[in-house]
Amino acid sequence: MHRFFAKKVRVKDTACIISLAPLKNGDYSFLFTIEGELFRENNFDDIHEADLKAIVTFTKNSPIMMFHFNIEGTVTVTCDRCGDDFKQNIHLERQLIVKTDSKEHNEDDEMVSLTSGEKDIDIAPFVYQYVVLSLPMQRIHGNDREGNSLCNAEILKKLKKLEVKKSNEEQYMSNGGMHSSHTEKPNN
Ligand SMILES: [Zn+2]
CATH class of the missing domain: 1.20.5 (Single alpha-helices involved in coiled-coils or other helix-helix interfaces)
Incomplete structure (x- = not known):
């Protein structure tokens, strides 16, 4: 059975919490709406606004789970050529191994280990990291259909x-x- 949860990230509370403890074994999808606050809160000034949907899908059936992230939407950044803001498209997929019942808390790019006392996981820091790392080095307005710069x-x-x-x-x-x-x- 596949359960679907939709959560809105509130301004000033950018946590995207998935409470693992009460979930029975099965397939789950969580939808989070990510706004610019997540990036402002982390003092990442390059992203002025964000309109992102993050879908996190996983199967709960063992102490080691694979979380699939699908993040889509736009972030507002400054154009390196003309200095105006524009919306950069974001579409990325990532995977994160989530281990529960570990002796100590640990996390890196690919894996997070939760202790038996940790019942929740906040996926916001991962979304933040994936989006920031996916930004192109050079951010420039695209072209319209006729090939004219939108700068x-x-x-x-x-x-x-x-x-x-x-x-x-x-x-x-x-x-x-x-x-x-x-x-x-x-x-x-
Ligand atoms: Zn431009």
């Missing part, structure tokens, strides 16, 4: 002007600057 058009224009000016100046300098009579002065 702020005004900023792009200004950037283009600056690039032209810079390349003119570089050419000016490499031609000997003031001493060369053949060099045109850059247009300002």
Whole structure:
């Protein structure tokens, strides 16, 4: 029997708790809604807002369980090119081994060991980590269907002007600057 739980993460309480103790053996799915608060609370300033759904699926039938994470949605980040905010798509799947009845609490990227006294698991730190690590190094607006950049058009224009000016100046300098009579002065 498959049970489905949907939980809303409240602002100021970003914990995504799954209480393992009361669950009978069987298959489970938990749905959590993740908002920007999770990232702000951890002082991760790169993500301004978030609209994510995290589905955690597992089978409870032994002290060692495999938790499957499916995280989908968007996070709002700043574009490295134009400086405007945009929504970066997130779609990732991860697996986490959850051991219960361990002698001591332990956790790393792939496994968490809970002691017999720990009846709950908070999956929020894992969601946080998976999402942060999945962000591309360079975050730039995508293109529309015609292949045009979705960056702020005004900023792009200004950037283009600056690039032209810079390349003119570089050419000016490499031609000997003031001493060369053949060099045109850059247009300002
Ligand atoms: Zn942009």
